[in-house]
Amino acid sequence: MSGFRLFSVLVVAAAFMAPMLCVAADSSPSIENGKATFNTMCNVCHSTQKTGGPNEGPNMLGLVGRPAGSQPDFGKYSPALKASGLTWTVETLDKFLTSPMAMVPGTFMPMLIPDDVKRREVIAYLATLKKE
Numbered sequence: 001m002s003g004f005r006l007f008s009v010l011v012v013a014a015a016f017m018a019p020m021l022c023v024a025a026d027s028s029p030s031i032e033n034g035k036a037t038f039n040t041m042c043n044v045c046h047s048t049q050k051t052g053g054p055n056e057g058p059n060m061l062g063l064v065g066r067p068a069g070s071q072p073d074f075g076k077y078s079p080a081l082k083a084s085g086l087t088w089t090v091e092t093l094d095k096f097l098t099s100p101m102a103m104v105p106g107t108f109m110p111m112l113i114p115d116d117v118k119r120r121e122v123i124a125y126l127a128t129l130k131k132e
């Protein structure tokens with residue numbers, strides 16, 4: 001009887017440990033996966049090139065570190081985003097991309113990434129897009 005109880009405890013412990021190990025393995029998000037997701041969900045509107053590309057949304061080069069609503073070549077920002085006072089960091093992007101409308105009511109940005117892993121991967125990719 002007590003052997004069975006020990007076994008149950010181990011099974012329960014293993015069930016709790018497995019997801020923790022997955023989270024640990026996921027601590028450094030895949031930039032390649034992020035790029036693939038971006039190219040599926042985002043680059044129809046957002047360019048990642050120095051010149052040209054889509055202009056439905058602002059250019060993503062140099063996004064991390066710049067104030068929200070500040071890309072000079074994009075003339076169609078919502079008043080809400082321009083007035084948000086946000087600066088794009090890994091943290092603010094994580095919250096924004098979870099639900100743009102919840103973070104910045106009135107934003108024109110229509111796309112969200114509900115999946116935590118995918119969102120972190122896209123942000124890791126965005127952080128590689130430097131201006132120079």
Ligand code: HEC
Nearest residue numbers: 041042045056057058068069071077078081107108109111
């Ligand atoms: C249908 C077009 C469209 C798609 C698809 C889209 N966006 Fe946007 N995005 C916009 C528009 C328009 C804005 C400007 C929002 C505003 O002014 O309120 C924007 C703004 C943003 C901003 C703020 C940029 C800045 O300069 O302040 C980020 C970050 C962003 N989008 C990320 C993404 C990501 C990541 C995806 C893919 C998951 C995505 N967008 C998909 C249209 C789009």
